[in-house]
Structure formats: structure tokens, C-alpha cells
Amino acid sequence: MPACSPTRNPFTAQETPAVGVAIEGLSKSFGPRLVLDNITLSVEPGEIFVLMGPSGSGKSVLLRHIVGLEAPSAGRVTINRQDATAETTREHVRMAIVFQAGALFNSLSVYDNLALYLREHRVTNEAGIREKVMRALQILSLEGAAEKFPSELSGGMKKRVAIARALVMEPQLMLYDEPTSELDPVMSATISEIIASLKNEYHVTTVVVSHDRDLALNIAERVGILMDGRLIFLGTPDQLRQPEDPQVANFLYPKIDLKNPRYKQLET
Numbered sequence: 001m002p003a004c005s006p007t008r009n010p011f012t013a014q015e016t017p018a019v020g021v022a023i024e025g026l027s028k029s030f031g032p033r034l035v036l037d038n039i040t041l042s043v044e045p046g047e048i049f050v051l052m053g054p055s056g057s058g059k060s061v062l063l064r065h066i067v068g069l070e071a072p073s074a075g076r077v078t079i080n081r082q083d084a085t086a087e088t089t090r091e092h093v094r095m096a097i098v099f100q101a102g103a104l105f106n107s108l109s110v111y112d113n114l115a116l117y118l119r120e121h122r123v124t125n126e127a128g129i130r131e132k133v134m135r136a137l138q139i140l141s142l143e144g145a146a147e148k149f150p151s152e153l154s155g156g157m158k159k160r161v162a163i164a165r166a167l168v169m170e171p172q173l174m175l176y177d178e179p180t181s182e183l184d185p186v187m188s189a190t191i192s193e194i195i196a197s198l199k200n201e202y203h204v205t206t207v208v209v210s211h212d213r214d215l216a217l218n219i220a221e222r223v224g225i226l227m228d229g230r231l232i233f234l235g236t237p238d239q240l241r242q243p244e245d246p247q248v249a250n251f252l253y254p255k256i257d258l259k260n261p262r263y264k265q266l267e268t
């Protein structure tokens with residue numbers, strides 16, 4: 001199936017076209033500090049794009065520009081050729097972001113965390129809401145957690161609840177900020193598989209910000225690497241397995257320099 005062909009949404013059974021993102025010459029400064037420096041890249045409809053980079057390199061800021069929470073200092077971000085910061089774009093394109101810290105409401109049960117958006121937007125009646133919420137929980141293997149509160153959940157479950165909550169919004173564009181941080185390798189692999197299956201089954205255009213090299217190599221169609229606000233790599237996972245640029249190689253496969261005084265005790 002071509003990437004941009006309509007796809008059937010599991011929640012509404014409506015035909016939903018996949019959306020594309022274009023970032024053109026995007027720069028962002030906070031005061032005197034240049035945080036994003038002339039970034040140009042596109043995310044194709046139905047693609048999984050993984051954005052990597054060291055802490056503080058500007059990944060979350062870039063994600064916030066895509067959902068229109070941040071306005072560029074220069075350049076522009078468009079979603080299906082509409083300005084990402086325009087109110088009308090959010091009316092026309094359903095996008096959901098899974099934030100770095102999950103951002104669940106602690107006073108609400110898992111069920112009510114998921115139902116909140118549907119109730120606020122009067123998407124359907126309570127029976128319809130129940131169906132959508134339970135379907136999302138089932139996709140994330142969380143049926144048993146519906147009546148639990150966030151404080152009763154493990155880190156991995158919270159991450160999955162945050163994904164399920166994004167899913168009930170029936171997004172065409174799904175953005176994840178560090179979905180596998182703080183998780184063990186097995187749970188990280190499970191989350192990676194879930195992200196890939198959502199894209200494969202429903203053709204959700206997906207942007208994942210992550211430090212997780214395995215996630216990038218396993219599920220990305222293309223990868224971008226940010227360093228100090230500049231895009232130093234844009235290519236496929238295969239190209240990343242044998243990086244030519246030493247900066248990229250050092251970031252992905254850091255070598256411990258045993259002559260470095262930090263590692264002195266390892267020498268003996």
C-alpha cells in the first residue's frame with residue numbers, strides 16, 4: 001500500500017489520510033542562546049522518523065515546534081502544507097504527543113485519564129467512550145489496569161498508559177519523547193514493537209525522540225541526529241550501522257578511552 005493512501009482507523013472505522021511534516025530552515029533562539037540552527041528535514045506520510053542526539057541538543061524543542069507549542073525564530077514547520085502554529089492546523093490534523101515524563105493526571109484512574117479527552121471533546125456517549133478506552137488499553141496490554149491510579153503503576157506501565165491515552169485521540173501524527181527511557185531492555189523492546197505496530201497497522205506518521213540506539217536501528221525508516229542544535233546526520237538505519245562521520249560514530253558507539261583519568265582505576 002502506498003504510504004499516503006487512506007487507512008482505516010481502528011477506533012472510528014473512518015478513512016484517515018496519513019500526514020506529512022516539513023521543517024524548512026528552522027532556527028530557534030531562547031534569548032541569546034541558539035538552540036536549533038537551520039534545521040531542514042521532512043517526515044513522509046506514514047513514516048517512522050527517529051530523532052536522536054545528546055542531552056540538551058534540542059530534540060524536545062524540535063518536537064514542540066512540530067506540534068505548534070513553540071514558534072520558530074526563523075524558518076517554518078508545516079503539517080500537510082499548513083503552518084504548525086496555526087490554530088486551524090490542529091483542527092484539521094489530529095496529533096498526539098507522548099511527553100517525556102508521561103504527564104498523566106495522578107488524581108484520575110487510568111480509565112479516566114484515557115476518557116478525559118473524549119469527554120472534553122464530546123466525541124461520543126459513555127458507551128462509545130468505554131469501547132474506545134478499552135480498545136486502546138487492550139492494544140497496550142493494559143486491560144487489568146483500568147481502575148488503577150498512576151501512583152500504583154510501574155514506570156513501564158505509565159509509559160504504556162501515556163501511549164494508550166495518545167491513541168484514543170485517533171492521531172494521524174503521533175510524537176513520542178523518550179518513550180523507552182528508564183525502562184529495562186525487555187520493556188524497551190516491547191515499547192519499540194508497539195510503536196512499530198501502530199505505524200504498520202494504522203499508518204500513523206510517527207516521530208520518536210530517543211537516545212535508544214536499538215530502537216532507532218530496529219524500527220526507524222530514517223534517523224536524524226541533532227548535536228548542539230545542528231542536524232549532523234540524516235539517513236537510514238543501515239547507514240547508521242557503519243557511520244562515516246566520526247562525530248556520529250562517537251555519539252552512537254562511544255569508546256571508553258582508558259587513558260582518560262576518569263577511567264584510571266579500570267587500568268589496574
Ligand SMILES: Nc1ncnc2c1ncn2[C@@H]1O[C@H](COP(=O)(O)OP(=O)(O)OP(=O)(O)O)[C@@H](O)[C@H]1O
Pocket residue numbers: 030035053054055056057058059060061062
Ligand atoms: N523554554 C525554554 N527557555 C529557555 N531555554 C530552553 C527552553 N526550552 C529548552 N531550552 C534549552 O534548549 C536546549 C535544548 O533543550 P531540549 O529540551 O530540546 O533538549 P533535549 O535534546 O530534549 O535534551 P534531553 O535529552 O535531556 O531531553 C537546552 O539547553 C535547554 O535548556
Ligand SMILES: [Mg+2]
Pocket residue numbers: 059060061100177
Ligand atoms: Mg528532551
